[in-house]
Amino acid sequence: EVQVLESGGGLVQPGGSLRLSCAVSGFTFSIYSMSWVRQAPGKGLEWVSGISGSGASTYYADGVKGRFTISRDNSKNTLFLQMSSLRAEDTAIYYCAKSKRIDSSSSGFDYWGQGTLVTVSS
């Protein structure tokens, strides 16, 4: 059974930093691309960042480029999102999502975690 579990969310002041983690099980983590998708309260879905199975390739939305860093530890089946210079508009539930196809995100995301809430406020 595939399991995806995010952690690390919380309340942070503007300009602060936070590191999200996503622990997975039930599939061969190292061969699947993974992504972070966020959802501001009462709003739609926004893809934030993605990473290839090996970790060699990373991708970012324009609004987080230079502030967020995605990474993965395939030995520990864990995905990370390091967030810095946080802004109020980064407040959202952050979901970790597994790509359906091996090392490609071309067929969408078939497993999602329950999300972790990040609140940026003074």
Place this chain on the structure above:
Amino acid sequence: DIQMSQSPSSLSASVGDGVTITCRASQSISSFLNWYQQKPGKAPKLLISAASSLQSGVPSRLSGSGSGTVFTLTISSLQPEDFATYFCQQSYSTPYTFGQGTKLEIK
């Protein structure tokens, strides 16, 4: 970036009705279009990938079609569990943009 727009933004229908949601891309995305369902307080669920490929376990009353820039999600004979918000998403190129969502409510 590729912009995705859905219509309508909200829709009221009754159990047993058929409904269609449309998703338009700002440029051709071939068939790299996915549909998700989200219920309040829950993570999105992948329903259809590659425009028309039904995910395992998804009932056959749901179907997807389209290619290029115009896509549709059709639900025939709505069931109580279908009332939710639906999002389209392009997976043609990063950033993988989503439509703004269509909220399907019970009439």
